[in-house]
Amino acid sequence: MTIEKEEFHSFEDFMDGVELTELHTHIGFGISPTMLWEIAHDQGILLPTKDYWKFVEMVTIHETKTYEEYLKLYDWTEKIQSSPEALFLGVQNMISGAYRKNNITKIELRFNPILRNRDREKDLDHLIVFALQGMERAMLKYPVKAGMILMMDRRFTHEQNEAVVRKAIKYKSRGVVGIDLAGPIERTENARNFRPRDIADLVAEARKHGLGVTIHTGEATDKEEMWEVVNELKPDRIGHGIVSVQDPILMDYLSEHKIVLETCPISNINTRMIKDFKELKNLYKTFKEHNVLFTINTDGPEMQLITLRKVFTKLYLEKVLTEEDLLTANEVATHASFIKHV
DSSP states (O other), X not given: OOOOOOOOSSHHHHHTXXXXXXXEEEGGGTSOHHXXXXXXXXXXXXXXXXXXXXXXXXXXXXXXXXXXXXXXXXXXXXXXXXXXXHHHHHHHHHHHHHHHHHOEEEEEEEEOSGGGSTTTTXXXXXXXXXXXXXXXXXXXXXXXXXXXXXXXXXXXXHHHHHHHHHHHHHTGGGTEEEEEEEOOSSSSHHHHHOOGGGGHHHHHHHHHTTOEEEEEESSSSOHHHHHXXXXXXXXXXXXXXGGGGGOHHHHHHHHHTTOEEEEOHHHHHHTTSSOOHHHHHHXXXXXXXXXXXXXXXXXXXXXXXXXXXXXXXXXXXXXXSOHHHHHHHHHHHHHHOGGGGO
């Protein structure tokens, strides 16, 4: 099913004035198609179409896609964002828009700098510093606390992932608050062979330096890998983690160790990881029964053609979660944020 754009008229009655927190939003999916179009042309990037409207369709989700189709959208957004100037403008725009459209006052953005260095053409330090400067500029304009998460990748060698962690540690004082791991699970041999223990030493090093740890798992990967992640990496949070609903013991473990799930419900429907709102309602019901801490996120608002406020409202109108559930999820996000670590 497709998530349609809607205007919600009862939303303000139930959450008017609530300051929202978003923990899971990718820069690759968070910059508007208009800005991507402008940046691409300013940099002279050859796009597969000269028609703006076709480009918009190319970088947004107008109909449900497979998980791999979804990830391929990143290929273009990351290419367009592969310059210091693009990251500066994009990050500033993301944070400013988050406040104006959603009253988001705490937000964590994430990106992989190596996937934006154009095969070593661009310097990683320049990419990261310009992104952080964009974040700082936005915080001067709006009352938002923001932090940056640098991402490792399943396709990378250990040395490449180590480089990401080194940069995260280096720029902790500038606003890098955590590390993450993501990436396609089948596209390359490295990805297919990846095991969580492969990066255990890197995660431990990041944690030693006071960085938060979140790991993408339990979205397109199975519960067995999710068990490996919690046992080998001991993350503070998990990106998605929805397959844990299949394992009561795993859910109890998450609850006992206060590992917070960064759920992205509309994204999971758009990528067919979750069938519909009925399944989504049962998922959250089960999480609540096992006292699993969860937050609500967009994954990337521009790609999903939605805002965090509309995600909250959609869940409320579809009777997936109650007002109290949504406010609790937002409170969990506020307390689970890595921004307090810096």
